[in-house]
Amino acid sequence: MIKVVLLGTGNVARYFFDNLREKDHIKVIQVVGRNVSALDYFNDSKAVTTDFNAIKPADVYILAIKDDAIAKVSHTLSLQNGLLVHTSGSVAMNVLPNTIRRGVLYPLQTFSKTPPFYTANIPFCIEADEENDLDLLKKLALSLSDTVHKVSSHQRLHLHLAAVFANNFTNHMYHLAYKICEDNAIPFTILESLIKETSHKIETSTPFEAQTGPAKRGDTAIIEKHLELLPHTKIKEIYSLLSQSIKDTYGDEL
Amino acid sequence: MIKVVLLGTGNVARYFFDNLREKDHIKVIQVVGRNVSALDYFNDSKAVTTDFNAIKPADVYILAIKDDAIAKVSHTLSLQNGLLVHTSGSVAMNVLPNTIRRGVLYPLQTFSKTPPFYTANIPFCIEADEENDLDLLKKLALSLSDTVHKVSSHQRLHLHLAAVFANNFTNHMYHLAYKICEDNAIPFTILESLIKETSHKIETSTPFEAQTGPAKRGDTAIIEKHLELLPHTKIKEIYSLLSQSIKDTYGDEL
Numbered sequence: 001m002i003k004v005v006l007l008g009t010g011n012v013a014r015y016f017f018d019n020l021r022e023k024d025h026i027k028v029i030q031v032v033g034r035n036v037s038a039l040d041y042f043n044d045s046k047a048v049t050t051d052f053n054a055i056k057p058a059d060v061y062i063l064a065i066k067d068d069a070i071a072k073v074s075h076t077l078s079l080q081n082g083l084l085v086h087t088s089g090s091v092a093m094n095v096l097p098n099t100i101r102r103g104v105l106y107p108l109q110t111f112s113k114t115p116p117f118y119t120a121n122i123p124f125c126i127e128a129d130e131e132n133d134l135d136l137l138k139k140l141a142l143s144l145s146d147t148v149h150k151v152s153s154h155q156r157l158h159l160h161l162a163a164v165f166a167n168n169f170t171n172h173m174y175h176l177a178y179k180i181c182e183d184n185a186i187p188f189t190i191l192e193s194l195i196k197e198t199s200h201k202i203e204t205s206t207p208f209e210a211q212t213g214p215a216k217r218g219d220t221a222i223i224e225k226h227l228e229l230l231p232h233t234k235i236k237e238i239y240s241l242l243s244q245s246i247k248d249t250y251g252d253e254l
Numbered sequence: 255m256i257k258v259v260l261l262g263t264g265n266v267a268r269y270f271f272d273n274l275r276e277k278d279h280i281k282v283i284q285v286v287g288r289n290v291s292a293l294d295y296f297n298d299s300k301a302v303t304t305d306f307n308a309i310k311p312a313d314v315y316i317l318a319i320k321d322d323a324i325a326k327v328s329h330t331l332s333l334q335n336g337l338l339v340h341t342s343g344s345v346a347m348n349v350l351p352n353t354i355r356r357g358v359l360y361p362l363q364t365f366s367k368t369p370p371f372y373t374a375n376i377p378f379c380i381e382a383d384e385e386n387d388l389d390l391l392k393k394l395a396l397s398l399s400d401t402v403h404k405v406s407s408h409q410r411l412h413l414h415l416a417a418v419f420a421n422n423f424t425n426h427m428y429h430l431a432y433k434i435c436e437d438n439a440i441p442f443t444i445l446e447s448l449i450k451e452t453s454h455k456i457e458t459s460t461p462f463e464a465q466t467g468p469a470k471r472g473d474t475a476i477i478e479k480h481l482e483l484l485p486h487t488k489i490k491e492i493y494s495l496l497s498q499s500i501k502d503t504y505g506d507e508l
Contacts, residue, residue: 067473067476068473068475090476090479108444108445108447108448109447109448109451110448110451110452110455110466111466112459112464112466121447122447123444123447125444147444147447149441149444151440154438155438155439155440157479157483158434158435158437158438158440158483159434159435159438159440159444161434161480161483161484162430162431162432162434162435162440162445163431163445163448164467164468164480164493165427165428165430165431165434165493166427166428166431166445166448166449166452167448167449167451167452167466167467168465168466168467168468168469168470168500169427169496170424170427170428170449170452170453171452171455171461171464171465171466172461172465172496172499172500172503173419173420173423173424173427174419174420174424174456174461174464175460175461175462175465175503176416176419176499177416177417177419177420177461178416178460178461178462180412180413180415180416180419181412181413181416183412184408184409184412184413185409186405186409186412186413186416187403188456188460190362190377190379190401190403190413191362191413191416191417191420192456192457193362193363193375193376193377193401194362194363194364194417194420194421195420195421195424195453195456196453196454197363197364197421198364198420198421198424198425198453199424199449199450199452199453200450201364201425202428202442202446202449203446205366206429206432206442207425207426207428207429207431207432208429208432210366210425210428211422211425211426211429212364212365212366212421212422212425213418213421213422214418214422215422216422219321219322221322222321222344225344225411226415226418229411229412229415230415234498234499234502235499237495238495238496238499239418241491241492241495242423242426242492244488245426245430245488245489245492246422246426248488249426249429
Protein backbone atom coordinates (compact mmCIF):
# COMPACT_ATOMS: atom_id res chain seq x y z
CA MET A 1 0.00 0.00 0.00
CA ILE A 2 1.38 3.40 -1.00
CA LYS A 3 0.02 6.17 1.22
CA VAL A 4 -0.28 9.51 -0.56
CA VAL A 5 -0.88 13.04 0.72
CA LEU A 6 -1.95 15.57 -1.90
CA LEU A 7 -0.92 19.17 -1.35
CA GLY A 8 -2.91 21.54 -3.57
CA THR A 9 -6.46 21.84 -4.83
CA GLY A 10 -6.13 22.83 -8.50
CA ASN A 11 -6.78 20.84 -11.68
CA VAL A 12 -3.65 18.70 -11.31
CA ALA A 13 -4.49 17.85 -7.69
CA ARG A 14 -8.01 16.93 -8.82
CA TYR A 15 -6.60 14.70 -11.53
CA PHE A 16 -4.44 12.79 -9.02
CA PHE A 17 -7.28 12.58 -6.53
CA ASP A 18 -9.82 11.29 -9.06
CA ASN A 19 -7.48 8.74 -10.57
CA LEU A 20 -5.54 7.47 -7.55
CA ARG A 21 -8.54 6.87 -5.33
CA GLU A 22 -9.73 3.94 -7.42
CA LYS A 23 -6.53 1.97 -7.00
CA ASP A 24 -6.24 -0.98 -4.65
CA HIS A 25 -2.65 -0.57 -3.60
CA ILE A 26 -2.70 3.23 -3.29
CA LYS A 27 -4.55 5.37 -0.79
CA VAL A 28 -4.91 9.14 -0.77
CA ILE A 29 -4.95 9.63 3.00
CA GLN A 30 -5.16 13.42 3.06
CA VAL A 31 -5.65 16.53 0.92
CA VAL A 32 -4.06 19.75 2.12
CA GLY A 33 -4.94 23.17 0.71
CA ARG A 34 -5.11 26.80 1.78
CA ASN A 35 -8.48 27.40 0.21
CA VAL A 36 -11.44 26.00 2.19
CA SER A 37 -13.95 26.20 -0.67
CA ALA A 38 -11.52 24.52 -3.11
CA LEU A 39 -11.16 21.67 -0.60
CA ASP A 40 -14.89 20.94 -0.98
CA TYR A 41 -14.13 18.93 -4.10
CA PHE A 42 -12.05 16.51 -2.01
CA ASN A 43 -14.42 16.36 0.91
CA ASP A 44 -15.48 12.77 0.64
CA SER A 45 -11.88 11.79 1.29
CA LYS A 46 -12.81 12.77 4.91
CA ALA A 47 -9.29 14.01 5.50
CA VAL A 48 -8.94 17.52 4.21
CA THR A 49 -7.11 20.23 6.07
CA THR A 50 -5.97 23.79 5.53
CA ASP A 51 -3.21 23.34 8.08
CA PHE A 52 0.15 22.73 6.38
CA ASN A 53 1.56 21.82 9.81
CA ALA A 54 -0.90 18.96 10.28
CA ILE A 55 0.26 16.76 7.42
CA LYS A 56 -0.12 13.03 8.08
CA PRO A 57 2.83 10.67 7.66
CA ALA A 58 2.80 9.20 4.14
CA ASP A 59 4.98 7.43 1.60
CA VAL A 60 4.62 10.12 -1.05
CA TYR A 61 3.69 13.80 -0.72
CA ILE A 62 2.49 15.19 -4.05
CA LEU A 63 2.90 18.95 -4.19
CA ALA A 64 0.52 20.04 -6.96
CA ILE A 65 0.66 23.81 -6.61
CA LYS A 66 1.63 26.79 -8.79
CA ASP A 67 5.18 26.70 -10.17
CA ASP A 68 6.31 29.85 -8.46
CA ALA A 69 5.11 28.65 -5.04
CA ILE A 70 6.89 25.27 -5.08
CA ALA A 71 10.24 26.42 -3.65
CA LYS A 72 8.70 28.53 -0.91
CA VAL A 73 5.93 26.18 0.22
CA SER A 74 8.17 23.09 0.16
CA HIS A 75 10.62 24.76 2.56
CA THR A 76 7.89 25.49 5.09
CA LEU A 77 6.81 21.84 5.34
CA SER A 78 8.03 19.78 8.24
CA LEU A 79 8.03 16.24 6.90
CA GLN A 80 9.90 13.53 8.74
CA ASN A 81 9.73 10.68 6.29
CA GLY A 82 8.48 9.89 2.85
CA LEU A 83 9.20 11.25 -0.60
CA LEU A 84 8.25 14.81 -1.53
CA VAL A 85 7.57 15.34 -5.24
CA HIS A 86 6.33 18.26 -7.27
CA THR A 87 4.39 17.92 -10.52
CA SER A 88 5.75 20.80 -12.58
CA GLY A 89 7.33 20.74 -16.02
CA SER A 90 9.46 23.78 -15.62
CA VAL A 91 10.70 23.67 -12.02
CA ALA A 92 13.96 21.84 -11.19
CA MET A 93 13.87 19.05 -8.64
CA ASN A 94 16.54 20.74 -6.52
CA VAL A 95 14.31 23.66 -5.55
CA LEU A 96 12.80 21.17 -3.09
CA PRO A 97 14.59 21.05 0.30
CA ASN A 98 17.52 18.62 0.39
CA THR A 99 16.70 17.68 3.98
CA ILE A 100 14.15 15.18 2.72
CA ARG A 101 13.93 12.58 -0.06
CA ARG A 102 12.73 14.47 -3.11
CA GLY A 103 11.58 13.86 -6.66
CA VAL A 104 9.35 14.88 -9.54
CA LEU A 105 6.16 13.30 -10.90
CA TYR A 106 5.23 15.32 -13.97
CA PRO A 107 2.15 14.29 -15.96
CA LEU A 108 2.65 15.66 -19.48
CA GLN A 109 -0.86 16.78 -20.25
CA THR A 110 -2.95 19.92 -20.36
CA PHE A 111 -5.28 20.03 -17.38
CA SER A 112 -8.41 22.10 -17.09
CA LYS A 113 -11.62 21.80 -15.09
CA THR A 114 -12.89 19.13 -17.50
CA PRO A 115 -10.95 15.84 -17.29
CA PRO A 116 -8.67 14.99 -20.23
CA PHE A 117 -9.94 12.64 -22.99
CA TYR A 118 -6.66 10.79 -23.02
CA THR A 119 -6.39 9.89 -19.37
CA ALA A 120 -5.02 6.38 -19.74
CA ASN A 121 -1.91 7.27 -21.68
CA ILE A 122 -0.70 10.49 -20.11
CA PRO A 123 3.08 10.16 -20.20
CA PHE A 124 4.62 10.52 -16.75
CA CYS A 125 8.08 12.00 -16.35
CA ILE A 126 9.75 10.93 -13.14
CA GLU A 127 12.93 12.05 -11.42
CA ALA A 128 14.52 11.28 -8.04
CA ASP A 129 17.97 11.15 -6.47
CA GLU A 130 17.69 7.56 -5.28
CA GLU A 131 16.98 4.41 -7.28
CA ASN A 132 14.45 3.25 -4.65
CA ASP A 133 12.51 6.47 -5.00
CA LEU A 134 12.49 6.15 -8.78
CA ASP A 135 11.02 2.68 -8.34
CA LEU A 136 8.35 4.04 -6.02
CA LEU A 137 7.44 6.83 -8.45
CA LYS A 138 7.40 4.37 -11.32
CA LYS A 139 4.96 2.16 -9.43
CA LEU A 140 2.75 5.15 -8.67
CA ALA A 141 2.92 6.44 -12.27
CA LEU A 142 2.23 3.01 -13.77
CA SER A 143 -0.95 2.81 -11.74
CA LEU A 144 -2.15 5.87 -13.69
CA SER A 145 -0.60 5.39 -17.12
CA ASP A 146 1.18 2.97 -19.44
CA THR A 147 3.92 5.45 -20.21
CA VAL A 148 6.62 6.43 -17.74
CA HIS A 149 9.89 8.12 -18.65
CA LYS A 150 12.88 8.92 -16.49
CA VAL A 151 13.61 12.53 -17.36
CA SER A 152 16.19 14.89 -15.82
CA SER A 153 15.30 18.41 -14.65
CA HIS A 154 17.18 19.81 -17.64
CA GLN A 155 15.31 17.59 -20.11
CA ARG A 156 12.00 18.26 -18.42
CA LEU A 157 12.47 22.00 -18.82
CA HIS A 158 13.03 21.53 -22.55
CA LEU A 159 10.13 19.11 -22.76
CA HIS A 160 7.87 21.70 -21.18
CA LEU A 161 9.08 24.22 -23.74
CA ALA A 162 8.34 21.73 -26.55
CA ALA A 163 4.87 21.27 -25.03
CA VAL A 164 4.26 25.03 -25.26
CA PHE A 165 4.74 24.73 -29.02
CA ALA A 166 2.80 21.47 -29.34
CA ASN A 167 -0.11 22.51 -27.15
CA ASN A 168 -0.32 26.23 -26.30
CA PHE A 169 0.82 27.62 -29.64
CA THR A 170 -1.10 24.97 -31.57
CA ASN A 171 -4.26 25.89 -29.71
CA HIS A 172 -3.60 29.54 -30.54
CA MET A 173 -3.41 28.56 -34.24
CA TYR A 174 -6.87 27.02 -33.79
CA HIS A 175 -8.01 30.27 -32.21
CA LEU A 176 -6.73 32.37 -35.13
CA ALA A 177 -8.46 29.95 -37.54
CA TYR A 178 -11.62 30.29 -35.45
CA LYS A 179 -11.54 34.08 -35.79
CA ILE A 180 -11.12 33.88 -39.57
CA CYS A 181 -14.10 31.52 -39.78
CA GLU A 182 -16.18 33.73 -37.49
CA ASP A 183 -15.41 36.85 -39.53
CA ASN A 184 -16.63 35.09 -42.66
CA ALA A 185 -19.75 33.35 -41.35
CA ILE A 186 -18.18 29.90 -41.63
CA PRO A 187 -18.82 27.38 -38.81
CA PHE A 188 -15.50 26.51 -37.14
CA THR A 189 -16.67 22.88 -36.83
CA ILE A 190 -15.92 22.54 -40.54
CA LEU A 191 -12.20 22.45 -39.56
CA GLU A 192 -12.57 19.71 -36.94
CA SER A 193 -11.79 16.79 -39.21
CA LEU A 194 -8.72 18.55 -40.63
CA ILE A 195 -7.45 19.42 -37.17
CA LYS A 196 -7.79 15.83 -35.97
CA GLU A 197 -6.18 14.49 -39.12
CA THR A 198 -3.22 16.84 -38.57
CA SER A 199 -2.74 15.60 -35.02
CA HIS A 200 -3.06 11.93 -35.96
CA LYS A 201 -0.58 12.14 -38.82
CA ILE A 202 2.32 12.34 -36.37
CA GLU A 203 1.67 8.71 -35.50
CA THR A 204 2.83 7.60 -38.90
CA SER A 205 5.00 10.47 -40.17
CA THR A 206 7.37 12.97 -38.60
CA PRO A 207 6.01 16.53 -38.68
CA PHE A 208 8.82 17.27 -41.14
CA GLU A 209 7.39 14.67 -43.53
CA ALA A 210 3.75 15.63 -42.91
CA GLN A 211 4.12 19.33 -43.78
CA THR A 212 1.94 20.58 -46.65
CA GLY A 213 0.65 23.98 -47.77
CA PRO A 214 1.67 27.08 -49.70
CA ALA A 215 4.83 27.84 -47.68
CA LYS A 216 6.10 24.28 -48.06
CA ARG A 217 5.40 24.41 -51.81
CA GLY A 218 6.93 27.88 -52.09
CA ASP A 219 3.65 29.12 -53.58
CA THR A 220 4.27 32.87 -53.35
CA ALA A 221 1.06 33.80 -55.18
CA ILE A 222 -1.17 32.17 -52.54
CA ILE A 223 0.94 33.54 -49.70
CA GLU A 224 0.52 37.06 -51.07
CA LYS A 225 -3.21 36.53 -51.51
CA HIS A 226 -3.55 35.28 -47.92
CA LEU A 227 -1.62 38.25 -46.55
CA GLU A 228 -4.04 40.58 -48.34
CA LEU A 229 -7.01 38.79 -46.78
CA LEU A 230 -5.74 39.02 -43.21
CA PRO A 231 -7.30 41.94 -41.39
CA HIS A 232 -4.69 42.97 -38.79
CA THR A 233 -0.98 43.72 -38.80
CA LYS A 234 -0.35 41.26 -35.95
CA ILE A 235 -1.88 38.27 -37.67
CA LYS A 236 -0.17 39.18 -40.98
CA GLU A 237 3.10 39.19 -39.03
CA ILE A 238 2.37 35.72 -37.63
CA TYR A 239 1.46 34.41 -41.09
CA SER A 240 4.67 35.83 -42.59
CA LEU A 241 6.97 34.63 -39.84
CA LEU A 242 5.59 31.08 -39.80
CA SER A 243 5.57 30.85 -43.60
CA GLN A 244 9.19 32.02 -43.64
CA SER A 245 10.09 29.48 -40.95
CA ILE A 246 8.49 26.69 -43.01
CA LYS A 247 10.31 27.90 -46.13
CA ASP A 248 13.59 27.90 -44.19
CA THR A 249 12.91 24.36 -42.97
CA TYR A 250 12.59 23.10 -46.52
CA GLY A 251 14.98 25.65 -48.02
CA ASP A 252 17.42 23.12 -49.39
CA GLU A 253 14.70 21.12 -51.08
CA LEU A 254 13.09 23.91 -53.08
CA MET B 255 -25.91 6.78 -62.28
CA ILE B 256 -23.55 9.74 -62.17
CA LYS B 257 -20.75 9.42 -64.71
CA VAL B 258 -17.52 11.05 -63.61
CA VAL B 259 -14.33 11.92 -65.50
CA LEU B 260 -11.30 12.68 -63.35
CA LEU B 261 -8.76 15.13 -64.72
CA GLY B 262 -5.49 14.95 -62.80
CA THR B 263 -3.35 12.25 -61.23
CA GLY B 264 -2.20 13.72 -57.89
CA ASN B 265 -3.21 12.89 -54.33
CA VAL B 266 -6.65 14.52 -54.61
CA ALA B 267 -7.41 12.68 -57.87
CA ARG B 268 -6.34 9.44 -56.17
CA TYR B 269 -8.63 10.16 -53.26
CA PHE B 270 -11.63 10.65 -55.56
CA PHE B 271 -10.71 7.60 -57.61
CA ASP B 272 -10.28 5.32 -54.61
CA ASN B 273 -13.45 6.45 -52.89
CA LEU B 274 -15.86 6.94 -55.80
CA ARG B 275 -15.16 3.63 -57.49
CA GLU B 276 -16.89 1.65 -54.73
CA LYS B 277 -20.20 3.45 -55.11
CA ASP B 278 -23.16 1.85 -56.85
CA HIS B 279 -24.69 4.94 -58.37
CA ILE B 280 -21.42 6.60 -59.43
CA LYS B 281 -18.97 5.49 -62.08
CA VAL B 282 -15.54 6.93 -62.80
CA ILE B 283 -15.55 6.37 -66.57
CA GLN B 284 -12.17 7.92 -67.37
CA VAL B 285 -9.00 9.37 -65.84
CA VAL B 286 -7.15 11.99 -67.84
CA GLY B 287 -3.59 13.09 -67.05
CA ARG B 288 -0.50 14.39 -68.81
CA ASN B 289 1.86 12.07 -67.02
CA VAL B 290 1.87 8.47 -68.31
CA SER B 291 3.58 6.96 -65.27
CA ALA B 292 1.25 8.78 -62.85
CA LEU B 293 -1.68 7.28 -64.77
CA ASP B 294 -0.44 3.79 -63.82
CA TYR B 295 -2.19 4.13 -60.47
CA PHE B 296 -5.55 4.39 -62.24
CA ASN B 297 -4.86 1.71 -64.79
CA ASP B 298 -7.41 -0.83 -63.70
CA SER B 299 -10.11 1.68 -64.52
CA LYS B 300 -9.24 0.64 -68.11
CA ALA B 301 -9.94 4.14 -69.37
CA VAL B 302 -6.93 6.31 -68.85
CA THR B 303 -5.70 8.78 -71.41
CA THR B 304 -3.12 11.52 -71.76
CA ASP B 305 -5.18 13.20 -74.48
CA PHE B 306 -7.14 16.12 -73.09
CA ASN B 307 -9.04 16.27 -76.39
CA ALA B 308 -10.35 12.72 -75.98
CA ILE B 309 -12.49 13.28 -72.91
CA LYS B 310 -15.59 11.08 -72.76
CA PRO B 311 -19.02 12.64 -72.21
CA ALA B 312 -19.85 12.63 -68.49
CA ASP B 313 -22.14 14.20 -65.92
CA VAL B 314 -19.32 15.67 -63.83
CA TYR B 315 -15.73 16.47 -64.78
CA ILE B 316 -13.55 16.76 -61.70
CA LEU B 317 -10.49 18.89 -62.35
CA ALA B 318 -8.05 17.88 -59.60
CA ILE B 319 -4.90 19.67 -60.71
CA LYS B 320 -2.55 22.31 -59.29
CA ASP B 321 -4.19 25.61 -58.35
CA ASP B 322 -2.23 27.72 -60.80
CA ALA B 323 -3.07 25.42 -63.72
CA ILE B 324 -6.86 25.42 -63.22
CA ALA B 325 -7.68 28.56 -65.24
CA LYS B 326 -5.43 27.67 -68.15
CA VAL B 327 -6.24 23.97 -68.44
CA SER B 328 -9.99 24.47 -68.02
CA HIS B 329 -10.04 26.89 -70.98
CA THR B 330 -8.38 24.36 -73.28
CA LEU B 331 -11.02 21.69 -72.66
CA SER B 332 -13.76 21.20 -75.22
CA LEU B 333 -16.66 19.85 -73.19
CA GLN B 334 -20.15 19.81 -74.66
CA ASN B 335 -22.23 18.86 -71.67
CA GLY B 336 -21.88 18.10 -68.02
CA LEU B 337 -20.65 20.06 -65.04
CA LEU B 338 -16.99 21.06 -64.74
CA VAL B 339 -15.77 21.45 -61.16
CA HIS B 340 -12.40 22.14 -59.61
CA THR B 341 -11.35 20.95 -56.16
CA SER B 342 -9.28 23.87 -54.89
CA GLY B 343 -9.72 25.87 -51.72
CA SER B 344 -8.16 29.06 -52.98
CA VAL B 345 -9.30 29.36 -56.59
CA ALA B 346 -12.55 31.17 -57.41
CA MET B 347 -15.24 29.30 -59.32
CA ASN B 348 -15.33 31.95 -62.04
CA VAL B 349 -11.83 31.18 -63.30
CA LEU B 350 -13.53 28.23 -65.02
CA PRO B 351 -14.91 29.04 -68.50
CA ASN B 352 -18.46 30.43 -68.45
CA THR B 353 -19.30 28.58 -71.65
CA ILE B 354 -20.07 25.46 -69.65
CA ARG B 355 -21.86 24.63 -66.38
CA ARG B 356 -19.29 25.09 -63.63
CA GLY B 357 -18.84 24.51 -59.94
CA VAL B 358 -16.51 23.64 -57.08
CA LEU B 359 -16.17 20.41 -55.07
CA TYR B 360 -13.59 21.16 -52.37
CA PRO B 361 -12.73 18.43 -49.88
CA LEU B 362 -11.39 20.19 -46.79
CA GLN B 363 -8.61 17.82 -45.86
CA THR B 364 -4.85 17.50 -46.14
CA PHE B 365 -3.97 14.94 -48.79
CA SER B 366 -0.70 13.14 -49.12
CA LYS B 367 0.40 9.83 -50.62
CA THR B 368 -0.98 7.97 -47.60
CA PRO B 369 -4.79 8.07 -47.36
CA PRO B 370 -6.31 10.26 -44.60
CA PHE B 371 -7.39 8.62 -41.30
CA TYR B 372 -10.60 10.60 -41.29
CA THR B 373 -11.94 9.68 -44.69
CA ALA B 374 -15.59 9.32 -43.79
CA ASN B 375 -16.12 12.79 -42.45
CA ILE B 376 -14.11 15.03 -44.75
CA PRO B 377 -16.26 18.15 -45.05
CA PHE B 378 -17.11 18.97 -48.65
CA CYS B 379 -17.57 22.58 -49.74
CA ILE B 380 -19.70 22.88 -52.83
CA GLU B 381 -20.49 25.80 -55.11
CA ALA B 382 -22.34 26.14 -58.42
CA ASP B 383 -24.33 28.76 -60.33
CA GLU B 384 -27.44 26.61 -60.71
CA GLU B 385 -29.58 24.95 -58.07
CA ASN B 386 -29.65 21.69 -60.08
CA ASP B 387 -25.89 21.58 -60.17
CA LEU B 388 -25.69 22.17 -56.43
CA ASP B 389 -28.02 19.20 -56.00
CA LEU B 390 -25.81 17.06 -58.22
CA LEU B 391 -22.67 18.06 -56.31
CA LYS B 392 -24.42 17.45 -53.02
CA LYS B 393 -25.36 13.94 -54.13
CA LEU B 394 -21.79 13.27 -55.20
CA ALA B 395 -20.32 14.73 -51.98
CA LEU B 396 -22.77 12.83 -49.76
CA SER B 397 -21.62 9.58 -51.32
CA LEU B 398 -18.16 10.37 -49.90
CA SER B 399 -18.93 12.17 -46.65
CA ASP B 400 -21.63 13.03 -44.13
CA THR B 401 -20.74 16.70 -44.19
CA VAL B 402 -21.51 19.00 -47.09
CA HIS B 403 -21.52 22.80 -46.93
CA LYS B 404 -22.58 25.32 -49.54
CA VAL B 405 -19.70 27.79 -49.51
CA SER B 406 -19.11 30.81 -51.78
CA SER B 407 -15.77 31.43 -53.53
CA HIS B 408 -15.15 34.30 -51.12
CA GLN B 409 -15.84 32.14 -48.05
CA ARG B 410 -13.83 29.25 -49.44
CA LEU B 411 -10.80 31.47 -49.87
CA HIS B 412 -11.02 32.48 -46.21
CA LEU B 413 -11.67 28.91 -45.17
CA HIS B 414 -8.53 27.84 -46.96
CA LEU B 415 -6.64 30.58 -45.12
CA ALA B 416 -8.07 29.34 -41.81
CA ALA B 417 -6.96 25.82 -42.79
CA VAL B 418 -3.40 27.08 -43.25
CA PHE B 419 -3.44 28.09 -39.58
CA ALA B 420 -5.26 24.98 -38.38
CA ASN B 421 -3.19 22.51 -40.38
CA ASN B 422 0.02 23.89 -41.94
CA PHE B 423 1.06 26.17 -39.09
CA THR B 424 -0.07 23.68 -36.45
CA ASN B 425 2.07 21.01 -38.07
CA HIS B 426 4.98 23.44 -38.06
CA MET B 427 4.48 23.89 -34.30
CA TYR B 428 4.79 20.10 -34.03
CA HIS B 429 7.98 20.30 -36.06
CA LEU B 430 9.50 22.96 -33.80
CA ALA B 431 8.56 20.84 -30.77
CA TYR B 432 10.15 17.84 -32.50
CA LYS B 433 13.42 19.74 -32.94
CA ILE B 434 13.48 20.76 -29.27
CA CYS B 435 12.94 17.13 -28.23
CA GLU B 436 15.58 15.90 -30.67
CA ASP B 437 18.15 18.42 -29.42
CA ASN B 438 17.59 17.18 -25.86
CA ALA B 439 17.47 13.43 -26.42
CA ILE B 440 13.75 13.24 -25.63
CA PRO B 441 11.57 10.96 -27.79
CA PHE B 442 9.00 13.08 -29.64
CA THR B 443 6.39 10.35 -29.09
CA ILE B 444 6.15 11.57 -25.49
CA LEU B 445 4.14 14.54 -26.86
CA GLU B 446 1.64 12.43 -28.83
CA SER B 447 -0.98 12.21 -26.13
CA LEU B 448 -0.81 15.96 -25.46
CA ILE B 449 -1.10 16.77 -29.16
CA LYS B 450 -4.16 14.56 -29.56
CA GLU B 451 -5.73 15.97 -26.41
CA THR B 452 -5.23 19.50 -27.77
CA SER B 453 -6.95 18.63 -31.04
CA HIS B 454 -9.84 16.85 -29.34
CA LYS B 455 -10.53 19.66 -26.89
CA ILE B 456 -12.08 21.78 -29.67
CA GLU B 457 -15.00 19.34 -29.72
CA THR B 458 -16.13 20.53 -26.31
CA SER B 459 -14.54 23.98 -25.90
CA THR B 460 -13.75 26.86 -28.22
CA PRO B 461 -9.99 27.37 -28.70
CA PHE B 462 -10.44 30.61 -26.77
CA GLU B 463 -11.70 28.64 -23.75
CA ALA B 464 -9.16 25.84 -24.13
CA GLN B 465 -6.05 28.03 -24.06
CA THR B 466 -3.56 27.31 -21.27
CA GLY B 467 0.14 27.99 -20.71
CA PRO B 468 2.54 30.69 -19.57
CA ALA B 469 1.42 33.37 -22.07
CA LYS B 470 -2.24 32.89 -21.13
CA ARG B 471 -1.35 33.11 -17.42
CA GLY B 472 0.94 36.09 -18.03
CA ASP B 473 3.79 34.11 -16.44
CA THR B 474 6.69 36.34 -17.47
CA ALA B 475 9.30 34.37 -15.51
CA ILE B 476 8.65 31.17 -17.48
CA ILE B 477 8.47 33.05 -20.76
CA GLU B 478 11.89 34.59 -20.10
CA LYS B 479 13.31 31.21 -19.12
CA HIS B 480 11.98 29.62 -22.32
CA LEU B 481 13.42 32.39 -24.47
CA GLU B 482 16.82 31.73 -22.92
CA LEU B 483 16.56 28.02 -23.72
CA LEU B 484 15.72 28.51 -27.39
CA PRO B 485 18.79 28.15 -29.57
CA HIS B 486 18.09 30.35 -32.61
CA THR B 487 16.92 33.91 -33.19
CA LYS B 488 14.15 32.75 -35.55
CA ILE B 489 12.52 30.41 -33.09
CA LYS B 490 12.85 32.95 -30.27
CA GLU B 491 11.04 35.40 -32.55
CA ILE B 492 8.22 32.88 -33.13
CA TYR B 493 7.95 32.17 -29.40
CA SER B 494 7.78 35.90 -28.59
CA LEU B 495 5.30 36.79 -31.30
CA LEU B 496 2.90 33.95 -30.46
CA SER B 497 3.16 34.58 -26.71
CA GLN B 498 2.41 38.25 -27.35
CA SER B 499 -0.54 37.31 -29.55
CA ILE B 500 -1.93 35.06 -26.80
CA LYS B 501 -1.40 37.82 -24.23
CA ASP B 502 -3.24 40.27 -26.50
CA THR B 503 -6.10 37.79 -26.90
CA TYR B 504 -6.61 37.64 -23.14
CA GLY B 505 -5.41 41.16 -22.48
CA ASP B 506 -8.61 42.39 -20.92
CA GLU B 507 -8.80 39.43 -18.56
CA LEU B 508 -5.38 39.73 -16.96
